[in-house]
Amino acid sequence: MSEASFQQPDRRKPEPLWYQVEEAIRAIVTSGEWATGDQIPAEDRLCALFGVSRITLRHALRNLEEGGLLRREHGRGTFVRSTTLVAGTRALTSFTQEMRNMGVVAGSRLLDCSLTTANAAAAGALEIEEGDPVVRIRRLRLGNSEPIGIQTAQLTAARVPGFLDAGLLQGSLYEALERHYGIVPVAAREIYRVGAVGAGDAELLDLPAGSPAFVVERITTDERGSFEFTVSIMRGDRYEIRSTLRAGRVPSTSRS
Incomplete structure (x- = not known):
């Protein structure tokens, strides 16, 4: 060099x-x-x-x-190191912005974008009725052209009219939602679980079936409430969770 x-x-x-x-x-x-x-x-x-x-x-x-x-x-x-998405205490950002912050070029391959109906899990997360219409977006997420995970997002269809015809998935989904619908994320709740990669996803992620993975559920809200429910299957060898623990005083317990 x-x-x-x-x-x-x-x-x-x-x-x-x-x-x-x-x-x-x-x-x-x-x-x-x-x-x-x-x-x-x-x-x-x-x-x-x-x-x-x-x-x-x-x-x-x-x-x-x-x-x-x-x-x-x-x-x-x-x-x-190889492309690794590190999860921990961080700001509410899109995948694109998070990878950009790491100096990694984010990419994605659209696997599916369609109008469907909310199942029980999606309906509960989005605070709508089961069977209500949702926009389902399934993408293979890449970092420096290497597969990192598969994300399936569901959006409340009533919040994003015309989404399927607008061609909004060329870049960051959050940027598109803000630009076209005025939807600005203000909070998100994430749940992490350990799972295994299924046969169909394994081929997309270039892994043997059954490889370890993180399963991440995310519910994102704006000022009007929940608008996005995402389930991500992230490669266990390219996704880490790190946290910093600090000593603190244990609250005293009083008896009366």
Whole structure:
């Protein structure tokens, strides 16, 4: 790699040095100069190339590791990891935005988009009657062109009139819903379960049938209530859940 690829941080900018280094490394990975599995230069070399201290560099590397872009191996070094969606404490975002935040190019392949009726689970999630019309969108989700999961979203049809004829699935679904229907997500509830990939989904995900997967149910609401119920089957080897636990005082119990 040419040393010209390493953009040293501008100390006149308001952004912290570690943030500028983090974004510079993210850009190198996103451009493909560092491919999946590549070992990145050692810390002392990176410090010299970016012109920053080891503390600053480690701050940037830690953020990229926690974001799923890099993988540290004790005694070996730091590597560009395979496309992995890391779940944990995060903002309410679309898949497209979440992947973008990780420096990964999001993609999808539309498997089905049709008008159907709500079953009991969808009706309960969307707060409608069983049998009411819903728009069903089934997509293979990709990160850097690699399959990550299969998402099946159901939207309350009454909230999105004309959706099937509008050609709104070229990019982010949430962006399309906001632009065409004024639907802006304000909250979501997610439930994670461990499951196995079925035969039909396994072929799409390029996995053996029965491989471990995360099954994620998501109910998304706007100011008017629930509008989306999504069930995702995410590859167990490309999806992680991370959380930070902090010590705290245990509330005292009083007796009277």
